Amino acid sequence: xxxxxxxxxxxxxxxxxxxxxxxxxxxxxxxxxxxxxxxxxxxxxxxxxxxxxxxxxxxxxxxxxxxxx
Amino acid sequence: xxxxxxxxxxxxxxxxxxxxxxxxxxxxxxxxxxxxxxxxxxxxxxxxxxxxxxxxxxxxxxxxxxxxxxxxxxxxxxxxxxxxxxxxxxxxxxxxxxxxxxxxxxxxxxxxxxxxxxxxxxxxxxxxxxxxxxxxxxxxxxxxxxxxxxxxxxxxxxxxxxxxxxxxxxxxxxxxxxxxxxxxxxxxxxxxxxxxxxxxxxxxxxxxxxxxxxxxxxxx
Numbered sequence: 453x454x455x456x457x458x459x460x461x462x463x464x465x466x467x468x469x470x471x472x473x474x475x476x477x478x479x480x481x482x483x484x485x486x487x488x489x490x491x492x493x494x495x496x497x498x499x500x501x502x503x504x505x506x507x508x509x510x511x512x513x514x515x516x517x518x519x520x521x
Numbered sequence: 522x523x524x525x526x527x528x529x530x531x532x533x534x535x536x537x538x539x540x541x542x543x544x545x546x547x548x549x550x551x552x553x554x555x556x557x558x559x560x561x562x563x564x565x566x567x568x569x570x571x572x573x574x575x576x577x578x579x580x581x582x583x584x585x586x587x588x589x590x591x592x593x594x595x596x597x598x599x600x601x602x603x604x605x606x607x608x609x610x611x612x613x614x615x616x617x618x619x620x621x622x623x624x625x626x627x628x629x630x631x632x633x634x635x636x637x638x639x640x641x642x643x644x645x646x647x648x649x650x651x652x653x654x655x656x657x658x659x660x661x662x663x664x665x666x667x668x669x670x671x672x673x674x675x676x677x678x679x680x681x682x683x684x685x686x687x688x689x690x691x692x693x694x695x696x697x698x699x700x701x702x703x704x705x706x707x708x709x710x711x712x713x714x715x716x717x718x719x720x721x722x723x724x725x726x727x728x729x730x731x732x733x734x735x736x737x738x739x740x741x
Contacts, residue, residue: 468729472630475699476737477574481594482529482616484608 474499524605525563526597527580528735529556529616530590542580543567551602553609556616559584560605566598581735589623589706591616591740615741623703623739626685629712629732631700633672635665636727638695666691669698672723676700679719683712688738697726701738709733 478499525543534557536550546561559580567573574595581592599605609616638661669691677684686703704712720728 465731468632469731472632472731472734473578474571474574476734477578477592477595478569479594480737480740481592482597482619482740483594484526484597484605484612485599 522562522601523564523566524551524599524602525561525567526593526599526605527559527561527577528584528590528592529558529609529620530584530588531620532557534584534588534590537580537583540580540583541576543573543576548580548583553606554613554616556609556613556620558609559590563598566596569596578735585627585733585735589626589736591619591623592735592737593740594737619739619741622686623736625707626703626705626736627709627733628736628738629702629704629716629730630734631676631698631702631716632729632731633669633697633700634727634729635668635695635697635725637725638665662693665693665695665697672726673698673700676716676719680712680715683708683715686739703736703739704733 525546527542527548532552532555536557537548537559540548542548542561544561544563544567546563548559548561551558551560577595581590584590599608670689673687673689677687680702683704684702685705688701690699691697692699702712716730720726
C-alpha cells in the first residue's frame, strides 16, 4: 500500500489517490447503523477540506511553473 | 466507553500490530458473532476530518496486508460494545457472504476521463442561450454515459475472468466512468499487465489507475 507523504509534495498520482480515498472511505464500505452515519454537513466538511487542499496544491504547482519559466 | 469499528474479517484474521487509529486511539482486536474485528475505544464519534479519514483507511489497509477484511464506512461508532455486538449479530449472514466474496482479493480503481469535455457554467446572457446550453449539456451527459458504459464493457472483455466482480459508476462532468474491479491477489500481476496496455488503444481518453485498495466498493 502507498505511503503517505507531505501534502505539499504530493505528486499528481498521489492527489488522485487522495480523492479516490475520500470517495471510498466516506461513500462505500459496510454501514452497520444508518443513524450513526456522520451528517451530510460533516461529509461536506471533509470534501471542502479536500477541495481546499487540492486548490492549495494547484496554486503551488502554478507558482513552481512560473519559477521554472 | 464507546467503540469505533474499522473492518471485519474472519475469526482467523490476524490481530493488529501496535497501531494508532482515528484520533490517535490504539487499535485492538475484538470478536463478535464469529468474526474478528479491528476496533478502537473512543468516548465519542470521531469528527469527520481529512486526517480522520486517512487514519481510518490506514488501519483498514494494515488489516488488509495478509488477509482481506470487509471495510466499514467511516463513522461507525457505537455507544457501547453491547450495541456493537448486537449490530454485528443482526448482520451475521450478510457479512459472511460478503467476506466470502472478497476473500483473498483486492480492489483496483479505474477512472476514465475525457480531456475534451467542455467544463463551465451555462451561458446566461439570455434565456434562449441558457436553455440551449442546458440542452447541450444534457446531450453531452447522455453521450458521456454511453461512452462510459462502452469503455467499461471493453475493459471487462479485455480482463475476462481476472475480474471477480466490478462496480461501474457513470459520473459525468468529464469523468466517463469510475470503475472498481475486484481482483484475486494471485491475478494481480496479469491484471496489471493487461489493463495498462489498454489506454494506448483509446488515445482520445485519459485513464487513471489506483490501487490496490481494501474492497470498499464490494463491502455491501
